[in-house]
Amino acid sequence: xxxxxxxxxxxxxxxxxxxxxxxxxxxxxxxxxxxxxxxxxxxxxxxxxxxxxxxxxxxxxxxxxxxxxxxxxxxxxxxxxxxxxxxxxxxxxxxxxxxxxxxxxxxxxxxxxxxxxxxxxxxxxxxxxxxxxxxxxxxxxxxxxxxxxxxxxxxxxxxxxxxxxxxxxxxxxxxxxxxxxxxxxxxxxxxxxxxxxxxxxxxxxxxxxxxxxxxxxxxxxxxxxxxxxxxxxxxxxxxxxxxxxxxxxxxxxxxxxxxxxxxxxxxxxxxxxxxxxxxxxxxxxxxxxxxxxxxxxxxxxxxxxxxxxxxxxxxxxxxxxxxxxxxxxxxxxxxxxxxxxxxxxxxxxxxxxxxxxxxxxxxxxxxxxxxxxxxxxxxxxxxxxxxxxxxxxxxxxxxxxxxxxxxxxxxxxxxxxxxxxxxxxxxxxxxxxxxxx
Numbered sequence: 001x002x003x004x005x006x007x008x009x010x011x012x013x014x015x016x017x018x019x020x021x022x023x024x025x026x027x028x029x030x031x032x033x034x035x036x037x038x039x040x041x042x043x044x045x046x047x048x049x050x051x052x053x054x055x056x057x058x059x060x061x062x063x064x065x066x067x068x069x070x071x072x073x074x075x076x077x078x079x080x081x082x083x084x085x086x087x088x089x090x091x092x093x094x095x096x097x098x099x100x101x102x103x104x105x106x107x108x109x110x111x112x113x114x115x116x117x118x119x120x121x122x123x124x125x126x127x128x129x130x131x132x133x134x135x136x137x138x139x140x141x142x143x144x145x146x147x148x149x150x151x152x153x154x155x156x157x158x159x160x161x162x163x164x165x166x167x168x169x170x171x172x173x174x175x176x177x178x179x180x181x182x183x184x185x186x187x188x189x190x191x192x193x194x195x196x197x198x199x200x201x202x203x204x205x206x207x208x209x210x211x212x213x214x215x216x217x218x219x220x221x222x223x224x225x226x227x228x229x230x231x232x233x234x235x236x237x238x239x240x241x242x243x244x245x246x247x248x249x250x251x252x253x254x255x256x257x258x259x260x261x262x263x264x265x266x267x268x269x270x271x272x273x274x275x276x277x278x279x280x281x282x283x284x285x286x287x288x289x290x291x292x293x294x295x296x297x298x299x300x301x302x303x304x305x306x307x308x309x310x311x312x313x314x315x316x317x318x319x320x321x322x323x324x325x326x327x328x329x330x331x332x333x334x335x336x337x338x339x340x341x342x343x344x345x346x347x348x349x350x351x352x353x354x355x356x357x358x359x360x361x362x363x364x365x366x367x368x369x370x371x372x373x374x375x376x377x378x379x380x381x382x383x384x385x386x387x388x389x390x391x392x393x394x395x396x397x398x399x400x401x402x403x404x405x406x407x408x409x410x411x412x413x414x415x416x417x418x419x420x421x422x423x424x425x426x427x428x429x430x431x432x433x434x435x436x437x
Contacts, residue, residue, distance in 0.1 A: 058197045058201075059196070059197045059200035059201045059204060060201075060204055061201075062197055062198070062200075062201030062204075062205075063200070063201040063202070063203070063204025063205040063207075063208060064204070064205070064208060066108065066201060066202070066205040067204075067205040067208035067209050067212075068246075068247070068250075069108070069250070069251065069254070070104050070105065070107075070108045070205070070209065071209070071212075071247070072247075072251060073104045073107060073108070074100055074101065074104040074209050077100045077103060077104060078096060078097065078100045081096045081099065081100055082096040082097075082100075085099075097209075097210050097213075098210055100209070101206050101209040101210040102206070104209060105202065105205065105206055105209070109202075119277060119281060127278065129275075220232075220236070223235055223236070238376070241372070241375060242372050245368050245371050245372055245375075246368045246372075249367065249368040249371075250365070250368065252335045253288055253290070253364075254288070255335055256287070256327065256331060256332055256335045257284050257285070257287040257288045258284060259331060260283065260284055260287045260323065260327055260331070261280050261281065261283060261284020261285075261287070262280075262284075263323060263326075264279065264280045264283045264284065264320075264323060265277065265280035267319050267323065268280060268316070268319075271312065271315055271316070271319070273305055273309075273312050273315075273316055274305070274308055274309075275304060275305075278304075279301045279304070279305070279316075282297045282300065282301055283297045283298070283301065283320070284297075285297070287327070288364050289351065289355075289360075289363045289364055290347055290351060290367050291344070291347050291348060291351060292348075292351055292363070293363075294320060294323075294324045294327070298316075298317065298320045301316065301320075302316060302317050302320075341371060341374075341375070342367065342370070342371050342374060346370065346374065347367055349370070350366040350367045350369070350370035350371075351363050351366055351367065353366065353370075354366025354369065354370070390403065391410075396410060397410075
């Protein structure tokens with residue numbers, strides 16, 4: 001016969017770990033809350049330190065971006081040159097890397113130089129002409145409004161008063177910002193810093209292109225050294241996915257935007273719309289931003305054209321709509337494909353969030369960054385579902401269905417009442433019988 005006191009001691013001992021875990025969890029939550037509150041006070045210092053670090057690493061960031069954008073050219077050239085040189089020379093592979101790196105960099109600089117030579121003079125001339133003719137354009141608008149409202153003197157007087165205030169503010173803003181821009185562009189310190197970052201970035205990009213295989217091998221060595229093999233392989237797969245999403249999206253979007261800019265210039269030139277180069281550059285650059293880019297570029301362009309010719313502004317708006325439909329339905333899918341795997345809702349979400357935090361750069365790269373985060377979250381929750389023996393297909397969860405607790409299969413529900421397990425049903429039946437007794 002067992003001792004009751006002994007059995008009660010066993011029960012008390014079995015419950016001790018339960019209270020210990022709750023106490024440890026509460027302690028960890030309190031410590032984490034204190035740390036978060038402490039870090040919030042240091043956020044301004046951390047942000048200042050981060051900006052300073054980014055400024056120091058500016059040449060490396062510039063070099064990495066340049067090398068990453070030129071990587072497709074390097075890979076295509078290396079695949080053709082390396083086999084031939086490795087047969088003819090003892091160190092053919094090493095020589096092929098150096099040769100392809102130099103040629104790729106020269107091609108990139110040549111493309112940038114040609115674009116600047118073609119666009120920059122006309123762009124500067126268009127901006128100078130626009131600023132110099134702003135008074136004339138504002139006077140023309142004022143006369144047009146006066147003729148439009150000649151039958152309603154009171155409305156005309158109120159509108160012209162508002163318009164004169166707006167035009168005075170606009171002229172004052174232009175006159176005030178122009179000397180600042182000139183002073184900023186002529187600043188010795190900024191110019192020297194920019195040239196330094198550019199030149200050092202070119203050298204760094206050359207090293208990255210020439211030694212990218214070595215850098216990748218060293219990174220793999222470190223990852224396999226600090227992680228288990230299965231975890232390391234998962235990291236490798238994730239990095240490959242990031243490279244595929246970023247490389248496909250950014251490179252494809254740059255090509256797509258360049259083609260749209262050229263097509264816009266051809267269309268604007270055929271319609272004899274003024275400031276063709278300036279407008280085409282605006283449309284091409286803003287087209288880098290997914291979804292909202294064409295509208296962001298079209299609005300100031302339409303306003304600029306409407307100052308000179310309202311009817312041509314209407315023609316230009318129709319042309320942009322047609323061009324955007326061509327880009328969104330034909331050209332964009334042909335170049336980009338489904339590189340991100342995001343729906344239109346998440347594309348808008350990524351653009352607004354990252355654009356609000358990081359500005360134009362965030363709007364340009366926010367979509368691929370969010371696509372990577374979205375894929376990581378999807379994989380994480382799919383793994384949780386697989387561990388519980390549940391389906392990972394989103395379509396399986398559509399409609400008024402619930403998962404049966406016994407079979408883990410979807411079943412139809414009545415009156416939105418979720419299914420219960422056999423154990424819970426037995427308890428309910430037993431409760432009903434007790435009530436009857």
